[in-house]
Amino acid sequence: MLSLTEENYLKAIYHLSDGGSRSVSTNELAEAMQTKAASVTDMMKKLSVKELIHYERYYGVNITAKGKSQALQVIRKHRLWETFLVQKLGFTWDEVHEVAEQLEHIQSGRLIDKLDEYLGFPKVDPHGDPIPDQHGKLKSLPQVSLDQMKPGSNGVISSVKDSDPELLKYLDKIGAKPGKRLQVVNRESYDESIEVIIEKKKVFVSKKVSKNILLSI
Amino acid sequence: MLSLTEENYLKAIYHLSDGGSRSVSTNELAEAMQTKAASVTDMMKKLSVKELIHYERYYGVNITAKGKSQALQVIRKHRLWETFLVQKLGFTWDEVHEVAEQLEHIQSGRLIDKLDEYLGFPKVDPHGDPIPDQHGKLKSLPQVSLDQMKPGSNGVISSVKDSDPELLKYLDKIGAKPGKRLQVVNRESYDESIEVIIEKKKVFVSKKVSKNILLSI
DNA sequence: AATATTTTTTAGACTAATCTAAAATTTTAT
């Protein structure tokens, strides 16, 4: 059984490595975990002994299959709880992240499978992120981020990367929710902002925001 | 903000003192918390500094109004989650205690009030225990435990004290759920067992069990 | 009332997770 802290480290490693496709440095991890590099090193040794990561001194970490599976179980819980909070309790999508960070650590396989069933086995959470199944399998669709789309092209918003409430409230204001169609009108080369049409309205979106909007094509 | 451990100690003190009506000894608390007396003493000092209990060396502890209020908030969460697990997710009443022990520590006032609303502001949990309201107010009805009832008398089961799954599964078998009417037929003075009629069937109930069944009169 | 027993507290140590400061190693720049 993993401690709450071990689960959080593993989740961070999984995300930072894009699902295990690259190695993660100590400083990167320290930044993400809001802690010091020395603390990260200590934890890396622990996770390494448990064979959840491959760790080589001075060369960062890579998540193992075992570690990935554990991380995906936590991510599954996080996303199912977020879905519950929005669909059943009436939370808005900018309010759920913090509470789900706590709920994801509740230990009970039975609970999470019952919750999954109660929600009707949802495929994605309120931010459009796919929910891993019981076995930790993740269905990821091909996506492009808005900042890389060409003028004239269009697509349906599939998910939003950052869960910062400030971003999410802003996206609500301009009508940019997963499921909505979006059309790229123009790109300003000066500040790399993008002019788009959402819900029949023209809006300018900054580079910082456009990098966080993913569309299915 | 209280730690998970502090919340658990406070809850145990509240229960052992019958809601604050008597003082609790160090050993009693150690037993309830499955720990050693020395650890209890340490924690008593901490809770005392936070003014959640009155603690005098060698003379046990009394919960303060502040401590009681905190304990009731945790109990409120515990009972609301139990209700959710049974009513919405289809758990049986013997399966919910352990999971609720974890869920009761989730920190979010908004979450628990939304959950309360979602469940339709229930007055009691699946074991018949009253659920404190937002302000920590507890509506307790006058109750008698089955072992103190006289032959010929009857009442409606209002709650079950112990949450041990073995007891609850046994009560399921004999049909003894909160809400069911029960009639006392006879008392065996030899082993203090009681003969009762539930759901039109005669059953012998041991002293140990009858002490855990509470009826409203 | 003195002694034995039980309960409770204190003292000192342990683990998990963290920190700071110093040392080691790698990377970058000259």
Add this chain to the structure above:
DNA sequence: ATAAAATTTTAGATTAGTCTAAAAAATATT
């Protein structure tokens, strides 16, 4: 290729919660 800079690790300390063993205080027994 060597020095400078950045990154990472180690060493040693800290905090919360726990433990064991010994000491202190309260309670029970004779």
